[in-house]
Amino acid sequence: LMALYGGLLILPAVAAGLWLLTWVDGPTTYERPFTIGERLLTEARVLVMYIGWTLAPLPDALGLYHDDIAVSRGLLDPPTTLIAVVTLAGLVGVAMWQRQRRPLFALGIFWFFAAHTITGTVIPLEIAFEHRNYFASIGLLLAVTALLALEPGLRLAQLR
Numbered sequence: 003l004m005a006l007y008g009g010l011l012i013l014p015a016v017a018a019g020l021w022l023l024t025w026v027d028g029p030t031t032y033e034r035p036f037t038i039g040e041r042l043l044t045e046a047r048v049l050v051m052y053i054g055w056t057l058a059p060l061p062d063a064l065g066l067y068h069d070d071i072a073v074s075r076g077l078l079d080p081p082t083t084l085i086a087v088v089t090l091a092g093l094v095g096v097a098m099w100q101r102q103r104r105p106l107f108a109l110g111i112f113w114f115f116a117a118h119t120i121t122g123t124v125i126p127l128e129i130a131f132e133h134r135n136y137f138a139s140i141g142l143l144l145a146v147t148a149l150l151a152l153e154p155g156l157r158l159a160q161l162r
Contacts (some may be wrong), residue, residue, distance in 0.1 A: 026124045034126045036073045041129070043074035045122040046086040048130045052118075055132070056139040057146065068130040097145075106148035113141025 026038060036044065048071065055064060074083040097111035117138030121127060 022124070026126070036129075038124050038126070040073050040075060041126060042123065043077065043083050043087075044071065044129055045118075046090055047071070047074060047080075047082055049118060049122060050086045050089055051130065052135040052138065053114075053142060055135065056142045064132065068132075071129050073129070104148060106152055107145045110141040110143070110145025110148060113144065114138045115141075117141060 034041070051071075072080060074080065077084045077087065093111055094115065097108040101108035115138075117140075118134065121131075121134045
């Protein structure tokens with residue numbers, strides 16, 4: 003079984019990762035007005051924005067075009083970049099801490115991050131698109147539902 007997994011899953015994933023390393027930030031990469039590092043910093047802010055869109059969808063924020071998102075040039079340029087990075091790291095930390103006591107909550111948080119792994123990392127796509135968050139939002143909604151209604155030990159009858 004392990005050899006089958008290694009042959010069918012791990013080897014192709016390693017081969018794809020090696021190919022991607024030759025493509026990302028190289029001469030064949032899509033030309034963008036930001037570097038890979040700037041993209042990753044900006045995506046931290048975008049992920050926090052996606053969380054807001056999912057948990058508190060306001061009509062003014064949910065448009066078709068998000069071309070006005072400023073690219074993060076450093077952790078403090080704009081200052082919200084550092085806040086976003088700390089927020090996301092804290093969310094992962096809480097999910098890791100709660101994975102034994104509240105597994106559905108942790109699964110939801112990890113689902114959100116796993117769903118954004120391809121579109122929110124090194125592949126130089128546009129900075130933000132609403133449709134990238136559709137599948138990931140299931141994880142956030144699972145995490146919130148687990149906290150409010152499903153996890154044992156929480157007494158939130160009014161919220162249920």
